[in-house]
Amino acid sequence: MRTHQLVLHWIEGQLSEGKLAVGGRLPAERTLAEQLQVSRTSVREAIRILEAMGVVRAGVGSGPEAGTVVISDPTAALGSALRLHVATQHLPVSDIVQTRVLLESWAASHARPDSPELTGAAGLLEEMDADGMAVDDFLALDVRFHLALADAAGNAVVSAMMGSLRESITGYASRLTANLPDWDTTAARLRAEHHEILDAIQNDDGERAAKLVAAHIEGYYREAGVRHSP
Structure with a gap:
């Protein structure tokens, strides 16, 4: 399994178990990379895939719109x-x-x-x-x-x-x-x-x-x- 697939698999598990829900936020990129022991590049690739699939929306900067939010589209x-x-x-x-x-x-x-x-x-x-x-x-x-x-x-x-x-x-x-x-x-x-x-x-x-x-x-x-x- 490629490393970005490990990230996707983890996020899918979190959603299935109810630990993540629509409106919730993913851990910060660095935190998620360290937790799963993958590179930040792999985390970014996984998030780009999820954005294309309409599962998350990634925001940049700081404030209420920052971070990666779970959506459903x-x-x-x-x-x-x-x-x-x-x-x-x-x-x-x-x-x-x-x-x-x-x-x-x-x-x-x-x-x-x-x-x-x-x-x-x-x-x-x-x-x-x-x-x-x-x-x-x-x-x-x-x-x-x-x-x-x-x-x-x-x-x-x-x-x-x-x-x-x-x-x-x-x-x-x-x-x-x-x-x-x-x-x-x-x-x-x-x-x-x-x-x-x-x-x-x-x-x-x-x-x-x-x-x-x-x-x-x-x-x-x-x-x-x-x-x-x-």
């Missing part, structure tokens, strides 16, 4: 990894779309009608209904709308995975608009479908909401030329 790491693997074309966009359909259908069927996230989703739809909205602005609101629906299901893992999947294909969704015959027509259809999905969830009709979400996602990518096998 799994979406950042998963999203970055997926984007890179999609870029290598090892993970086809069509497969990611299909996975998104599976997750979002589940989330829509389990979303709580009284969830406060649905109020936020409704507000996003009001913004999306504005005339003359730029394509990228529309797609940015679309991302937030779908994430709000996923959050309404109350499953932290699904929310994190959804955020990662959406992040990994947001750029593709934007570029695919060039393949659409008429963006204004597509945008009008997407708006109407958004309202139908939200209405179904608010009416506690999870089965219908799941079917609407699947048709909504597949319809956009099919229109834009992305195919996937069911």
Whole structure:
């Protein structure tokens, strides 16, 4: 095991045993190096890895923001990894779309009608209904709308995975608009479908909401030329 992996293993153990928790701070770099009998370079390398994984945030200097603080942002790491693997074309966009359909259908069927996230989703739809909205602005609101629906299901893992999947294909969704015959027509259809999905969830009709979400996602990518096998 390389020395920075020893540091990672120790921190994982501290988290698993409850000796470290979100909001807690790691020992100072020198202290941790002496405690684990590794170099400070190994400690720094381990902390850089944990930062990239969204597990810690490292602050410099002195004061309340100094030191390495434990956080929890799994979406950042998963999203970055997926984007890179999609870029290598090892993970086809069509497969990611299909996975998104599976997750979002589940989330829509389990979303709580009284969830406060649905109020936020409704507000996003009001913004999306504005005339003359730029394509990228529309797609940015679309991302937030779908994430709000996923959050309404109350499953932290699904929310994190959804955020990662959406992040990994947001750029593709934007570029695919060039393949659409008429963006204004597509945008009008997407708006109407958004309202139908939200209405179904608010009416506690999870089965219908799941079917609407699947048709909504597949319809956009099919229109834009992305195919996937069911």
